[in-house]
Amino acid sequence: MRYRQPLETLTQSRRPTKDEPPSGPREPEVRPAPTSIPCFRPIIGEAEIEAVTEVLRSGWLTTGAKAREFEQSFAAFMGGDVEAVAVNSATAGLHLAAEACGIGPGDEVLVPTLTFTATASVIRYLGAEIVLVDVEEGTRCIDLDQAERRLTPRCKAIMPVHFAGYPCDMVEVLAFARRHGLRVIEDAAHALPTRRDGRLIGSWDSDATVFSFYASKPITTGEGGMIVTRDPKIAVRARTMRTHGLDRDAFDRFRKVGASWSYDVVAPGFKYNLTDVAAAVGVVQLSRAESFQLSRQRAAERYLEKLAGLPVECPTPAPQGGLHAWHMFPIRVNETARANRDMLIAGLTAESIGTSVHYRPLHEMTYWKERYRCEPDDFPVASRYFAGAVTLPLFPGMTDDEIDRVVAVVRNILE
Numbered sequence: 030m031r032y033r034q035p036l037e038t039l040t041q042s043r044r045p046t047k048d049e050p051p052s053g054p055r056e057p058e059v060r061p062a063p064t065s066i067p068c069f070r071p072i073i074g075e076a077e078i079e080a081v082t083e084v085l086r087s088g089w090l091t092t093g094a095k096a097r098e099f100e101q102s103f104a105a106f107m108g109g110d111v112e113a114v115a116v117n118s119a120t121a122g123l124h125l126a127a128e129a130c131g132i133g134p135g136d137e138v139l140v141p142t143l144t145f146t147a148t149a150s151v152i153r154y155l156g157a158e159i160v161l162v163d164v165e166e167g168t169r170c171i172d173l174d175q176a177e178r179r180l181t182p183r184c185k186a187i188m189p190v191h192f193a194g195y196p197c198d199m200v201e202v203l204a205f206a207r208r209h210g211l212r213v214i215e216d217a218a219h220a221l222p223t224r225r226d227g228r229l230i231g232s233w234d235s236d237a238t239v240f241s242f243y244a245s246k247p248i249t250t251g252e253g254g255m256i257v258t259r260d261p262k263i264a265v266r267a268r269t270m271r272t273h274g275l276d277r278d279a280f281d282r283f284r285k286v287g288a289s290w291s292y293d294v295v296a297p298g299f300k301y302n303l304t305d306v307a308a309a310v311g312v313v314q315l316s317r318a319e320s321f322q323l324s325r326q327r328a329a330e331r332y333l334e335k336l337a338g339l340p341v342e343c344p345t346p347a348p349q350g351g352l353h354a355w356h357m358f359p360i361r362v363n364e365t366a367r368a369n370r371d372m373l374i375a376g377l378t379a380e381s382i383g384t385s386v387h388y389r390p391l392h393e394m395t396y397w398k399e400r401y402r403c404e405p406d407d408f409p410v411a412s413r414y415f416a417g418a419v420t421l422p423l424f425p426g427m428t429d430d431e432i433d434r435v436v437a438v439v440r441n442i443l444e
């Protein structure tokens with residue numbers, strides 16, 4: 030089935046309702062297909078399209094004034110007093126952050142097993158090793174007691190992942206890191222905006238926090254990412270390494286007429302800069318981040334209410350003083366249910382309802398399993414969660430009817 034991404038704003042109605050007459054003559058025996066509900070739907074409005082058009086007409090396409098504006102807006106969104114460095118993916122951002130923290134051969138980094146592979150891959154890019162850690166029941170964030178047990182003298186950093194937008198306990202993470210002399214790189218790919226103890230994820234005292242603007246993330250630029258840091262040394266190093274290790278980027282050379290050919294290479298860097306075309310989308314999307322979160326939160330609250338009593342474990346809401354980004358809605362089918370995870374996914378698919386699974390844990394993936402000789406029961410919490418995991422549709426502007434339809438199918442299959 031082909032799925033076209035509709036262009037729309039939050040307020041526009043999306044589809045003809047079932048009461049509207051069909052546009053042409055219809056065969057009486059053809060049953061209308063159930064309207065599909067995607068697992069996620071990016072929201073792109075006219076403002077994003079206009080912003081891109083403006084950049085395309087301007088004559089400057091790569092990293093320039095728009096990327097700078099996006100960085101400044103992002104730093105301001107985080108409350109100021111931080112540096113934001115725009116990159117072309119969160120993977121690139123995590124790589125640059127770890128490089129700037131000096132992670133290299135001989136080092137180890139603590140990574141939760143329940144995450145996307147990128148969190149761990151960037152550590153291997155640098156020739157260092159990861160140490161997988163199980164997650165907590167409920168929050169599905171890295172379990173610090175387990176991290177303590179797996180700690181070795183070679184551990185140099187910890188990478189907490191704010192799973193699905195649930196805010197990790199940053200007071201505890203930072204205390205743990207201080208106790209053991211670790212750097213902290215937060216994977217905030219799901220976490221915009223997210224708060225813990227009233228404080229935004231991205232504004233805490235970790236070494237760096239990295240956000241993703243991939244198509245299915247809380248805000249999007251198609252592909253993109255942002256490194257946020259309070260450490261000017263990390264910001265400078267990340268800026269240098271994102272453009273080939275040059276001491277000045279193309280826009281800087283362009284602005285200073287007469288010296289555009291003159292630059293030095295100070296390190297063997299990467300090519301991780303964000304284009305102005307993408308940054309233009311990002312500036313608009315960032316201005317909508319809070320309304321997107323609110324809309325997802327309303328949908329999540331309805332799910333929590335309607336799914337209560339069914340044999341599923343729902344995501345844990347943020348504690349007092351926190352804000353859950355509700356980037357997604359991953360549930361776990363209980364062992365007592367009438368059907369298992371695969372049957373639930375098949376049933377939802379048959380009703381044109383999109384699902385996903387976040388995630389098959391890294392210790393069950395061939396590369397990581399073989400490299401670190403993992404056994405399936407090494408990380409019991411993550412494994413048990415994965416066995417029943419299904420991510421239900423959740424996106425800004427999801428209607429009550431859409432949520433109720435998903436819940437009705439879940440109820441039918443599991444009860």
Ligand SMILES: *Cc1c(COP(=O)(O)O)cnc(C)c1O
Nearest residue numbers: 118119120145147218241242243
């Ligand atoms: C999406 C994601 C990433 C990678 O983001 P990209 O922008 O696609 O590179 C990293 N970590 C987690 C947890 C993610 O979900």
